Amino acid sequence: MSYIKLDALAETGYTVVDSYDQSADPREWENLVYVDWKSSGDTRFAPLASAYGDMECDGFWNHTPPKTDKDGVWVEENVAIAPRLTARAQEVGANIGRCRVIELQPNTYADAIYNLHRDDNNRLNPEGTGWIVRSFYNLTDNPDSVMILREDRDDPSTEVRVPLPAGTQVVIDTQRLYHAVWHSGSDPRYCLITSYESGPELKSWIQERHPVSSVESAPMSPEDISAGSAAAMAKRAQREAAGNAAQSASMGMEVLSEA
Numbered sequence: 001m002s003y004i005k006l007d008a009l010a011e012t013g014y015t016v017v018d019s020y021d022q023s024a025d026p027r028e029w030e031n032l033v034y035v036d037w038k039s040s041g042d043t044r045f046a047p048l049a050s051a052y053g054d055m056e057c058d059g060f061w062n063h064t065p066p067k068t069d070k071d072g073v074w075v076e077e078n079v080a081i082a083p084r085l086t087a088r089a090q091e092v093g094a095n096i097g098r099c100r101v102i103e104l105q106p107n108t109y110a111d112a113i114y115n116l117h118r119d120d121n122n123r124l125n126p127e128g129t130g131w132i133v134r135s136f137y138n139l140t141d142n143p144d145s146v147m148i149l150r151e152d153r154d155d156p157s158t159e160v161r162v163p164l165p166a167g168t169q170v171v172i173d174t175q176r177l178y179h180a181v182w183h184s185g186s187d188p189r190y191c192l193i194t195s196y197e198s199g200p201e202l203k204s205w206i207q208e209r210h211p212v213s214s215v216e217s218a219p220m221s222p223e224d225i226s227a228g229s230a231a232a233m234a235k236r237a238q239r240e241a242a243g244n245a246a247q248s249a250s251m252g253m254e255v256l257s258e259a
């Protein structure tokens with residue numbers, strides 16, 4: 001058995017739909033309660049739905065009892081502050097898991113490449129049910145920032161850079177694609193991220209909004225791409241070396257304690 005997946009994401013793993021008119025919306029994200037939660041880069045999160053309705057952002061499997069990234073429970077305090085954002089998340093009609101606003105501080109292209117990761121959306125998700133994917137609604141106007149997507153983390157030729165003006169709406173299979181945002185502004189970027197179960201509701205919501213499964217990347221010179229990728233790989237190698245050294249040190253300790 002396998003999971004129910006959407007045709008709209010089959011080819012590239014993402015789809016960009018019609019933009020939302022963010023200019024007509026109140027800036028609810030400015031008043032939300034944020035908790036420190038390190039994701040890709042310097043971030044904080046404001047949970048709208050969490051595993052059991054608490055003001056926290058941990059993976060649903062990391063709770064007692066553990067659960068898959070579905071059946072999120074609304075966090076009353078933040079829902080009261082952001083009824084519009086909550087309504088936007090609910091508008092899709094699909095089962096929602098984690099739902100939160102991310103605050104991301106400005107970073108560099110090299111930072112974003114270093115931060116590329118895949119999400120663990122489907123842990124404990126029973127086969128035969130819908131594959132969990134995520135929507136990203138850009139709230140602030142960040143036309144010079146991009147969502148970087150790569151099918152292969154270390155292969156820049158697989159890279160797509162989706163520009164993020166206000167109202168951009170992207171649905172991404174983030175367990176398939178490596179992803180991270182390069183935010184080049186001076187103020188933080190805010191985005192509503194929601195985990196949805198793939199199925200007829202999400203399919204219709206996408207279909208009704210003129211989905212595009214391949215967008216033209218924001219322009220960037222090949223030199224800048226190579227320089228950023230090289231810097232990220234060097235930093236990663238450094239981290240791995242430090243990790244190995246720490247592991248060897250602790251193994252040495254074990255040997256000593258055995259002796």
Ligand SMILES: [Fe+2]
Nearest residue numbers: 117118119174
């Ligand atoms: Fe992610």
